[in-house]
Amino acid sequence: xxxxxxxxxxxxxxxxxxxxxxxxxxxxxxxxxxxxxxxxxxxxxxxxxxxxxxxxxxxxxxxxxxxxxxxxxxxxxxxxxxxxxxxxxxxxxxxxxxxxxxxxxxxxxxxxxxxxxxxxxxxxxxxxxxxxxxxxxxxxxxxxxxxxxxxxxxxxxxxxxxxx
Numbered sequence: 001x002x003x004x005x006x007x008x009x010x011x012x013x014x015x016x017x018x019x020x021x022x023x024x025x026x027x028x029x030x031x032x033x034x035x036x037x038x039x040x041x042x043x044x045x046x047x048x049x050x051x052x053x054x055x056x057x058x059x060x061x062x063x064x065x066x067x068x069x070x071x072x073x074x075x076x077x078x079x080x081x082x083x084x085x086x087x088x089x090x091x092x093x094x095x096x097x098x099x100x101x102x103x104x105x106x107x108x109x110x111x112x113x114x115x116x117x118x119x120x121x122x123x124x125x126x127x128x129x130x131x132x133x134x135x136x137x138x139x140x141x142x143x144x145x146x147x148x149x150x151x152x153x154x155x156x157x158x159x160x161x162x163x164x
Contacts, residue, residue, distance in 0.1 A: 013097045013110040020087035024080065025108050029101045033085070034076040043070065 008026045011017060017025070047066050051059040080088070091099065098116040102109050111119075132139070 007105075007107055009108050009110070010102065011110045012115070013112045015094065015097055015110065017110075018087060020081070020083040021091055024084040024088045025091070025099070025110075027080075028106050029099075029108060033088075034079045037073055037075045038070060040070055 008028075009017070009022060043066070047063065051062055054062070091097075096113055098111050098113050100109050100111070100116075101107070
């Protein structure tokens with residue numbers, strides 16, 4: 001068990017993390033990479049498709065506003081280094097590990113995929129779970145019918161109470 005960087009990362013896998021990988025994992029599971037500038041070649045086809053139902057004048061107005069917005073946009077400063085981005089891509093490509101967030105705290109946990117699958121299967125076998133013999137849809141429909149019946153009965157009682 002390798003715990004690094006003040007318990008932000010718990011590495012239970014066989015993978016040895018590089019400094020860049022540790023750095024990017026320390027940012028946490030909720031970290032978002034800042035967006036780059038919107039590319040006109042990505043946006044224009046989407047806008048054109050959306051404008052197909054509009055009259056010409058309104059469509060031209062929207063196109064002009066979109067063009068102005070695209071010209072005015074400023075590139076955001078990257079909030080991740082090139083090394084961290086490469087490390088993130090490397091970790092994502094590694095199918096032998098599972099990265100998850102610990103149940104409590106903001107700790108990122110790395111596990112071997114086989115270990116993770118074993119633990120999940122053990123949990124499913126030993127937990128309070130039962131295999132459903134009927135489909136969930138059948139059970140839900142039955143529950144809805146029973147609930148509707150009780151509501152109708154309650155409504156009848158309320159209606160008869162109001163008549164007195």
